[in-house]
Amino acid sequence: MTLLATDAPNPWFSTSYLESNYETILSALREHVILTVVSVALGVIVAFPLAVLARRSRGLSAAILGGSTIVYTIPSLAMFAFLFPFLGLTIELVIVGLALYSLVILVRNFLAGLQGVPAEAREAALGMGYGPGRMLFQVEIPMALPTFFAGLRIATVSTVALATVGVIVGYGGLGNVLISGFNNNFFRAPIAAASVLTVLLALALDLILAVTARLLTPWSRGRASV
Amino acid sequence: MSALGDAFRYLNDPLNWTRPRGLLELFVEHLTISGVAVGAAALIALPIAIALGHTGRGGGFTVALSNVSRAVPTLALLTVFAVTPIGFGNEATTIALTLFAIPPILTNTYVGFREVDRDILEAAGAMGMSPLQLVFKVELPLAVPAIMTGLRTSAVQVVATATLAALVGGGGLGVPIALGFGQQNEGLVLAGALLVALLALLVEGVLVLLSRLVSPSSGRVSVRRRRRVAAEPL
Numbered sequence: 001m002t003l004l005a006t007d008a009p010n011p012w013f014s015t016s017y018l019e020s021n022y023e024t025i026l027s028a029l030r031e032h033v034i035l036t037v038v039s040v041a042l043g044v045i046v047a048f049p050l051a052v053l054a055r056r057s058r059g060l061s062a063a064i065l066g067g068s069t070i071v072y073t074i075p076s077l078a079m080f081a082f083l084f085p086f087l088g089l090t091i092e093l094v095i096v097g098l099a100l101y102s103l104v105i106l107v108r109n110f111l112a113g114l115q116g117v118p119a120e121a122r123e124a125a126l127g128m129g130y131g132p133g134r135m136l137f138q139v140e141i142p143m144a145l146p147t148f149f150a151g152l153r154i155a156t157v158s159t160v161a162l163a164t165v166g167v168i169v170g171y172g173g174l175g176n177v178l179i180s181g182f183n184n185n186f187f188r189a190p191i192a193a194a195s196v197l198t199v200l201l202a203l204a205l206d207l208i209l210a211v212t213a214r215l216l217t218p219w220s221r222g223r224a225s226v
Numbered sequence: 227m228s229a230l231g232d233a234f235r236y237l238n239d240p241l242n243w244t245r246p247r248g249l250l251e252l253f254v255e256h257l258t259i260s261g262v263a264v265g266a267a268a269l270i271a272l273p274i275a276i277a278l279g280h281t282g283r284g285g286g287f288t289v290a291l292s293n294v295s296r297a298v299p300t301l302a303l304l305t306v307f308a309v310t311p312i313g314f315g316n317e318a319t320t321i322a323l324t325l326f327a328i329p330p331i332l333t334n335t336y337v338g339f340r341e342v343d344r345d346i347l348e349a350a351g352a353m354g355m356s357p358l359q360l361v362f363k364v365e366l367p368l369a370v371p372a373i374m375t376g377l378r379t380s381a382v383q384v385v386a387t388a389t390l391a392a393l394v395g396g397g398g399l400g401v402p403i404a405l406g407f408g409q410q411n412e413g414l415v416l417a418g419a420l421l422v423a424l425l426a427l428l429v430e431g432v433l434v435l436l437s438r439l440v441s442p443s444s445g446r447v448s449v450r451r452r453r454r455v456a457a458e459p460l
Contacts, residue, residue, distance in 0.1 A: 010309075069430075070427065073382055073386070073423075073426045073427050073430050074386075074423045074426060074427075075385070075386035075387070075389045075422050075423065075426055076386070076390075077389045077390060077392075077393075077400055077403050077404075077419070077422065078386075078389065078403065078418070078419035078420075078422040078423045078426075079419075081403050081406070081407075081415045081416060081418060081419030082416070082419050082423075084229075084407070084412060084415050084416075085229040085230075085412045085415075085416065089407075089410070154296070157293075157296050157297050158296055160297070160299075161296065161297060161298065161299040161300070162299070164299045164301045164302060165299075165301055165390065165393075167301075167393070168393065168403075168404065168407050169407065175299070175301060178301060178302055178305050179301075179305065179393060179394075181305070181309075182305050182308055182309070182394055182395075186308065186309045187309075188309050191302075191305050191306055191309055192306070194302065195299075195302040195303075195305070195306055198299050198302055199297050199298055199299075199302075202296075202297035203297060206297070
């Protein structure tokens with residue numbers, strides 16, 4: 001095995017590899033973006049009502065936080081394995097698995113954001129005659145946006161990293177390129193290209209979300225929302 | 227469900243545990259890799275974090291480190307290691323996992339030190355404590371809940387990540403899962419998943435108990451209330 005790895009030239013960055021394989025890499029990148037965006041979007045759709053519900057009762061919020069700790073602790077490979085009998089070797093399996101993890105991160109941050117709304121703001125809105133719906137959408141959600149976005153950024157960045165593990169069922173986006181390099185006599189060029197692209201994708205999405213958060217919450221610019 | 231039945235049948239067969247490269251051997255391998263990685267990471271991260279936390283320097287660095295480490299996929303690092311002279315196998319896995327175990331310990335310890343009440347430090351200084359005494363008799367005991375949170379986050383993360391080693395020729399409890407996926411054997415996949423998930427939950431539970439035991443009397447509250455820094459699913 002070591003012979004094979006050292007005999008032929010095996011550069012980290014090879015323009016000829018990139019030239020002849022850019023279609024493969026681009027489609028892997030596209031799959032990676034789809035996996036990430038769909039999973040996080042699913043996570044948001046489920047996490048939001050859960051957080052609103054959880055706020056109403058202490059028991060429910062304890063149950064949701066406890067359950068999320070358990071989901072969080074389960075290794076990704078095991079999570080995909082648990083879903084395998086239900087979903088088979090499909091892209092849906094990867095999406096559901098990733099959505100579960102992002103859901104867990106998001107519901108905590110959404111809940112923290114809603115709970116962090118100052119009571120004074122709520123009372124003032126109540127005094128001005130706001131009903132529960134307007135209170136939620138015009139007072140509480142805008143005030144909780146920085147915390148929402150903090151959670152969204154964490155969820156997105158970890159989903160990009162985690163999506164590579166989807167290679168176990170053949171849908172890992174850039175993870176497919178990574179492992180194909182490993183399986184092709186430890187070919188370095190695809191491994192390096194996929195690793196760099198994954199990190200860049202995570203940073204790019206993080207930047208987009210950070211800029212969006214700044215644009216949506218101009219009042220919080222002084223405070224850092226990590 | 228038949229897959230679950232197959233999984234239990236597989237787990238119930240003693241030969242699957244005791245044969246060479248059986249579950250028992252993989253289990254021990256998994257725990258050894260994880261234990262060494264977390265131990266090494268603690269040896270590296272704790273002195274640095276204590277120095278940084280005591281002096282208050284490098285706050286931006288620790289936060290940046292934990293953010294960047296979240297963006298680097300473990301699978302990518304394991305694969306990159308496999309094609310360097312480090313190679314693959316248990317040693318390479320241990321080194322990769324050590325790197326991933328450092329940021330949570332570093333960040334949480336740093337934050338724990340910085341969160342020590344300034345008044346307490348002033349009082350201790352006024353009582354004539356030397357800087358070294360301040361670190362070991364005041365700051366360190368008060369930062370124990372935060373340090374334990376860091377260690378727990380790291381340990382759970384490492385135990386989870388160690389399963390990925392099986393994708394790049396390594397050992398540990400990821401082996402039955404990877405093998406099962408390769409053979410489309412639902413029972414084997416589930417059996418491996420059950421073991422890994424149980425192990426991760428067990429490590430989390432044991433470390434929660436341990437941190438309650440070693441924390442000062444008020445630690446119980448602060449351990450539960452403290453938000454994890456840089457925790458991520460793996």
